[in-house]
Amino acid sequence: MRVCVIGTGYVGLVTGVCLAHIGHEVICVDNNEEKVKLMQSGQSPIFEPGLSELMQGVIQAGRIHFTTDLAAGVNHGEILFIAVGTPPMPTGESDTRYVEAVARGIGAHLNSGYKVIVNKSTVPIGSGDWVRMLVLDGVAERQQATVTPGGSTTIETQIDFDVVSNPEFLREGCAVYDTFNPDRIVLGSNNPKAIAMMKELYAPIVSREFAEDKSLPTVPVVVTDLSSAEMVKYASNAFLATKISFINEVANICDRVGADVTQVAKGIGLDSRIGSKFLQAGIGWGGSCFPKDVSALIHTADDYGYEAQLLKAAVTVNQRQRMIALEKLQQVLKILKGKTVGLLGLTFKPDTDDMRDAPALDLIEQLHRLGTKVKAYDPLVAQSGMRHGLSNVLVETDAERLADGCDALVLVTDWQQFRTLDYAKMAKLMNHPVMIDGRNFLDQAALEAVGFRYVGIGRCG
Numbered sequence: 252m253r254v255c256v257i258g259t260g261y262v263g264l265v266t267g268v269c270l271a272h273i274g275h276e277v278i279c280v281d282n283n284e285e286k287v288k289l290m291q292s293g294q295s296p297i298f299e300p301g302l303s304e305l306m307q308g309v310i311q312a313g314r315i316h317f318t319t320d321l322a323a324g325v326n327h328g329e330i331l332f333i334a335v336g337t338p339p340m341p342t343g344e345s346d347t348r349y350v351e352a353v354a355r356g357i358g359a360h361l362n363s364g365y366k367v368i369v370n371k372s373t374v375p376i377g378s379g380d381w382v383r384m385l386v387l388d389g390v391a392e393r394q395q396a397t398v399t400p401g402g403s404t405t406i407e408t409q410i411d412f413d414v415v416s417n418p419e420f421l422r423e424g425c426a427v428y429d430t431f432n433p434d435r436i437v438l439g440s441n442n443p444k445a446i447a448m449m450k451e452l453y454a455p456i457v458s459r460e461f462a463e464d465k466s467l468p469t470v471p472v473v474v475t476d477l478s479s480a481e482m483v484k485y486a487s488n489a490f491l492a493t494k495i496s497f498i499n500e501v502a503n504i505c506d507r508v509g510a511d512v513t514q515v516a517k518g519i520g521l522d523s524r525i526g527s528k529f530l531q532a533g534i535g536w537g538g539s540c541f542p543k544d545v546s547a548l549i550h551t552a553d554d555y556g557y558e559a560q561l562l563k564a565a566v567t568v569n570q571r572q573r574m575i576a577l578e579k580l581q582q583v584l585k586i587l588k589g590k591t592v593g594l595l596g597l598t599f600k601p602d603t604d605d606m607r608d609a610p611a612l613d614l615i616e617q618l619h620r621l622g623t624k625v626k627a628y629d630p631l632v633a634q635s636g637m638r639h640g641l642s643n644v645l646v647e648t649d650a651e652r653l654a655d656g657c658d659a660l661v662l663v664t665d666w667q668q669f670r671t672l673d674y675a676k677m678a679k680l681m682n683h684p685v686m687i688d689g690r691n692f693l694d695q696a697a698l699e700a701v702g703f704r705y706v707g708i709g710r711c712g
């Protein structure tokens with residue numbers, strides 16, 4: 252099928268490349284010229300495991316093209332994905348101006364022939380109808396612009412389209428895997444014709460043709476109305492964020508009563524009604540999705556006269572949790588002024604270069620406020636040099652340089668390679684070999700054996 256993906260960030264680029272890989276003809280449109288040039292030269296502007304290799308393959312096969320020309324993309328696609336960002340505004344609402352610009356732009360270039368316009372961006376509930384209205388506005392603006400001085404319209408295009416909500420559930424760090432191995436595909440629309448086209452598009456994924464385990468049953472496709480599909484996305488992220496806040500709250504109580512949250516999490520996670528995922532206590536959730544999606548849902552509830560108390564509490568617990576490493580540093584080192592703290596990891600989770608709303612940023616800000624010198628080592632951020640607003644941090648190129656002269660280390664991101672660092676050597680390079688394990692990720696006994704004072708989260712320390 253002919254597909255156009257508008258917006259080539261973490262979601263759009265992965266979607267475009269994966270759809271091309273399963274055999275579709277894809278044009279990816281982005282208004283960032285630099286990004287488009289990079290992609291045209293075969294390079295991915297983001298880091299996602301497996302993405303670059305897949306991208307090279309589909310470029311060579313001629314099944315994907317990158318452009319800034321929206322008109323070309325709209326003309327090409329039978330299915331047009333909107334995958335632009337919907338970042339949070341200070342009020343907690345989603346900033347939908349990029350979606351608005353794209354929807355109007357699609358309308359301005361829509362030609363004859365039936366098209367399905369897919370909201371892949373996470374958009375506030377009700378956005379499906381809003382996008383439809385904007386597309387029609389775009390069409391009307393174009394038609395007005397082409398009315399001749401005599402008053403006759405020169406464009407008489409038959410506009411025929413439907414809007415589908417197809418929320419994205421991929422996780423950064425395993426986005427390609429998630430695209431080929433989804434737990435479910437959600438399609439929201441009132442028109443069976445649009446749903447049929449979407450099912451055809453995803454058929455190879457639904458039948459697990461590209462899955463790691465091809466013996467699994469087919470991927471469930473959940474067909475809903477537009478608003479319910481939009482709500483599925485928000486409710487999923489709100490549930491996961493609340494689950495993390497729950498275990499963090501349990502961890503804080505464990506710290507006080509002398510229990511170990513890792514053992515508690517194992518004990519409760521084996522209950523099949525609960526499950527073990529998202530029960531790892533730590534320094535709180537962050538990233539480009541959870542914070543903004545939970546805030547947006549709280550805001551939507553508010554708009555409709557409902558106070559989402561549970562979600563607000565999940566946010567409050569998370570804000571406090573982000574300071575837990577600071578509290579533990581103060582307990583061990585007492586005065587932080589004039590001390591040097593090294594952060595192991597900066598990104599909000601491993602295997603991504605995304606720093607949006609990463610807990611590390613709050614920690615850095617507070618350490619600075621208290622007069623602490625902050626150093627950091629992150630496998631990806633080190634490669635890309637100083638960026639992401641990290642001018643107040645000395646970014647080191649390896650873990651041993653990081654440890655050199657530090658009064659404590661804080662493990663912020665659970666990168667796999669941090670399990671096997673030479674901690675004995677690092678301990679010797681430090682002023683005080685203290686490890687605040689912000690993800691309960693490291694081997695406490697092994698660290699203590701090489702001289703570290705180890706402090707976990709919710710582990711009585």
Ligand SMILES: NC(=O)c1ccc[n+]([C@@H]2O[C@H](COP(=O)([O-])OP(=O)(O)OC[C@H]3O[C@@H](n4cnc5c(N)ncnc54)[C@H](O)[C@@H]3O)[C@@H](O)[C@H]2O)c1
Pocket residue numbers: 257258259260261262263280281282283286334335336337349352353371372373374419420421422423539540
């Ligand atoms: N990142 C995730 O893990 C994830 C997961 C699920 C859903 N989502 C949702 O998907 C959407 C996209 O997220 P993302 O992380 O990929 O965003 P992103 O910021 O990485 O990418 C957005 C892209 O859109 C481009 N863009 C902006 N305005 C444009 C325009 N008018 N025309 C063409 N391109 C334009 C930008 O240049 C950028 O490349 C958001 O709504 C997000 O909430 C993200």
